[in-house]
Amino acid sequence: MIRAGLIALAPLCACSEPEITAERLIPDYRGVRTSLLDNDLVQFNVEMTNALSTQDVSDYAQCAAAGYTLIRGYGFARHVRTNVNEEGGVWQADAVYTISPSLPRGLRTIDAEVEAANCAEKGIPTV
Numbered sequence: 001m002i003r004a005g006l007i008a009l010a011p012l013c014a015c016s017e018p019e020i021t022a023e024r025l026i027p028d029y030r031g032v033r034t035s036l037l038d039n040d041l042v043q044f045n046v047e048m049t050n051a052l053s054t055q056d057v058s059d060y061a062q063c064a065a066a067g068y069t070l071i072r073g074y075g076f077a078r079h080v081r082t083n084v085n086e087e088g089g090v091w092q093a094d095a096v097y098t099i100s101p102s103l104p105r106g107l108r109t110i111d112a113e114v115e116a117a118n119c120a121e122k123g124i125p126t127v
Contacts, residue, residue: 077097
């Protein structure tokens with residue numbers, strides 16, 4: 001009788017968390033799509049896997065914004081909003097920034113040159 005009880009519980013013990021391997025800890029940046037919404041308003045859609053949190057994908061979007069700002073010949077960006085979604089291990093962010101040649105008003109501004117350098121140091125691609 002004890003043996004039958006152990007067999008019945010065996011399937012419950014076979015379940016385990018997915019193994020965390022080195023490959024799962026290395027972010028896979030899958031690309032950026034930009035859309036110019038207005039002369040100074042830009043939308044960035046980024047996609048990645050192996051993010052550890054929503055902050056990772058938000059950082060990727062900010063790095064994309066910094067790179068794009070520099071490509072357009074501007075020096076600064078201001079964060080408007082970021083929406084993050086994860087489905088099946090694929091993380092996506094939809095972020096909007098304004099870009100400008102001078103420091104814009106607001107609390108969530110970035111110096112594009114400084115941010116692009118930080119991104120390069122962290123290994124996060126820009127546009």
